[in-house]
Amino acid sequence: MIYAIGKWVLVLNELNKIDEVSMISVSKKLNLTYSHTVKLFHKFEKDKFITTVKKGRIRYVTLTAKGKKLSEICSGLITGVGNSRLHT
Numbered sequence: 001m002i003y004a005i006g007k008w009v010l011v012l013n014e015l016n017k018i019d020e021v022s023m024i025s026v027s028k029k030l031n032l033t034y035s036h037t038v039k040l041f042h043k044f045e046k047d048k049f050i051t052t053v054k055k056g057r058i059r060y061v062t063l064t065a066k067g068k069k070l071s072e073i074c075s076g077l078i079t080g081v082g083n084s085r086l087h088t
Contacts, residue, residue, distance in 0.1 A: 007032060008040055009074040012063075015050065016071035020060045023052075 010030055015021060027037040041061060044050040049067035053060050063071060 007036075008044075009077060011037070011040055012044075012049070012067065012071040012074045015061060015063050016068060016075065020053075020062050022058050022060050024058070026061070 007030065011026060011032075014026055014029060023037055023041060024034060026032075027034045030037075032040075041050060041052065044067065045052055048064055049070060050061050050063055053062070
C-alpha cells in the first residue's frame with residue numbers, strides 16, 4: 001500500500017528522521033538500488049530539497065528548510081495511509 005505513494009516520499013521521510021545521513025544507508029534501509037537512490041537525490045538537490053556534502057568517499061545528505069516542509073507533508077501522507085489501513 002505504501003508503494004502507491006512513491007518511494008521518493010519514503011526517502012524524504014527517512015531523511016527527516018536524521019540530520020545527516022549517507023546515501024548508501026538510505027539506499028540499504030529502504031531496499032533501493034544505489035543508482036536509483038542517487039538519481040532521486042540528484043533530482044532533490046536540483047529542486048533544492050537537499051544539500052549533499054562529500055566526506056572522503058561517502059556522500060552525506062541533509063534536508064534544506066524547503067525539504068523539511070515537504071517531508072512533513074509527506075509524513076502526513078504516510079501516517080494517513082497507515083491509519084486508513086487500520087480502519088479497513
